Amino acid sequence: MPAHPTPLPVTLPTGRPGCPFDPPAGLGELRERTPLVRMTYPDGHLGWLATGHATVRSIMGDPRFSSRYELMHNPFPGAEGPIPPAPVGDMTGMDAPEHTRYRRLLMGRFTVRRMRRLTERVERITAEHLDSLERQGPGTDLVEAFARPVPALAICELLGVPYDDRARFQRHADTVMTMDATPEERYAAVAGLQEYMAGLVAAQRARPSDHLLGDLARDGDLTDEELVGLGGFLLAAGLDTTANMIAHGTFALLVHPEQAEALRTDPDLAPQAVEELLRYLTVAHTSARSALEDVELDGQVIRAGETVTLSLEAADRDPARFHDPDVLDLRRKATGHLGFGHGIHQCLGQQLARVELTVALPALLRRFPTLRLAVPADEVPLRTDMNIYGVHRLPVTWDEA
Template sequence: MTTTPADDVIGHDTTANAEHPTFPFGRTCPFAPHDKYASFNDDDLQKVDFKGTPGWLITGYNNIRSVLADPRMSVRGIEDSSRGDAGDDAVPGFFVAMDPPQHDDLRRILAKEFTPRRMAAMRPNIERIANELVDEMLKSVGPVDFVDALALPLPSLVICELLGVPYDKHDFFQERTRAVLAADSTPEQIAGAIGDVMTYLAELVTIKQQTPGDDLVSLLVKHIESGDLSIIDVAGMSTFLLMAGHETTGNMLGLGLFALLEHPDQLAELREDPELMPQAVEELLRHLDIIGSLPRTATEDMEVAGQRIAKGELLMFSTEAGNRDPSVFDEPDRLDFQRDASRHLTFGHGIHTCLGAPLARLELQVVFSIVLERIPTLRLAVPADDIRLKNDARIFGVHELPITWDRA
């Protein structure tokens, strides 16, 4: 990796042979972006390489918001096999990898069923699942891996229940989701993993056409009957929701609890005032930002912050840097539960803003509230430096989080 040449800044031309930092940068600290960002000016664009393709890195909060909302931004033509395609035609139903009007048509249908009100109605079920998992944790006579015991199974159980997918298939789904997100997976392995899940869900869709239930897949089946969707569309949408709906939240639960235990002052505030939890979750989302970057391509020649961007050029949006922009968040490197962090960029911005954000927020609030209430003496079972970080994965987190507590 090389340092950025001095002429790779706004207002200066760069050559095709110039060497640029490889992006994403990764993390060496669990609770902070790479220190390379410290040398950047948030008002400038920086030249980087993404999987061998040169592109422009945008780090400033206001620039990220304005450009992500620009209709000249496209999610096509991007070398990102985790979406199941090679930048050509998107996988059916994977609206996250589609531009309008296809994106808008699918998202509009899903949004009718995947509503914040429906998510909020799931709170009793999420609380039940969380309490059952904590019950099992409390039976242990020694340290427990929070990731394995609660962080991963809870969102898996919740998304399976929401979609109407049998939970006894959760190992099948988790194995294939990990294959999709593993940094060393080949495009063929990723496509195979997505194909396996879509094949299973297509079979489930045909079953629910005959025997519908009170679940999201059954609701989407109605749109097959109206002609708005095909079986493969519903299978693809369900596959995307299933994969996105448990791995991201699971990683955030593990890393979030790690952050709480390593910031005792903020943890104490939360214990003293449980009503602070929704605001605390927003701050954890801002502070940790486990995805951190979003790629786009320009569909037209345009200008961003004084820099000419040619049609077809790649732009990388560092939401983790935008979430630390000091012009927007005072003392941005400090975890502060008194802060209003609701403007964070962790769920993206524009037409591709995360549709599952209300569910993720709810799961985080419920789990942290129940765990802190039921296990008041909770603490790490190993030194913090021994916690293994997921620096090798597309979604940041911790591999394990050994915890313990005082037992009677």
């Protein structure tokens, strides 16, 4: 009997022609065939694509795989050049022991208890922007009126960044998150964030506040360069991901009105509903690692130096881990999802994001019980060009009293 032919390498599926909440077409088929498949990168590198939940989780928790940017190959067309090393303070692109040092400095400032103490402030921010949304009236873009400002105010307050300066740093943060940004554009955006943060750090060194930047400045464990880089990293990370979860989560709920009604009428459902939305949407859709040595996994050998693209969204729709994974079910126990990643790079601000989502989404649905899309669902512009998936705009309407 002839041997099975070796499957040809694939390219990363990116097109989303169907449901706006589903992973790109083709990822599911690849996952069912094999959770780890050879993939050709735009620069010609022959690496891997991981789509199975167990496989992705295993790689994210394995110290034999590096997160250093300069060891990676970019899977997205249009950005094929070499990837520069992570700027100082960018925790996503570093390994231990550098990453360990930064994380230890920050862990005590992002505890569940400390984030829960922010709940009252997040509730006030949410209520103020729901008032503003109502004043703007039906047809308003929910992204600009609500989804962006609520987490932006929260992260600015946590760090000690003036919210009124958001126009100065939002544009740079957006560029950092754009998939096809060139290395030069991305570095210029990082430099812009660092220039802005340098002024804040100087002020905090002179007179430390009670905010996170002030705490770090007072402790003296970081150089100015490290504090500038880390502050810019935390600011950019806190602005985008939760904003897209609020907007895209609202979009998903409005397309699934029975789920929206369940969340509106059962306040105790909110924490569980947030976990399911994080799984179902997985807005941080990909990550990557590079093998530091030969690693045997799923019957394959990943050679040292090969990049593995991790499809977090495919992993979170893996039927081997979640029953009926393509169904949005707010009563599902979605523990183990990869919406915040896994391993040493698991999202540091996940507890803050949970607080913001648990407060904002139910409050929005209760305040506007007739909330609905102001345009057909297929006319909502999707962020297919960004590292964080979601919607560029979400026009909504409701019945006025």
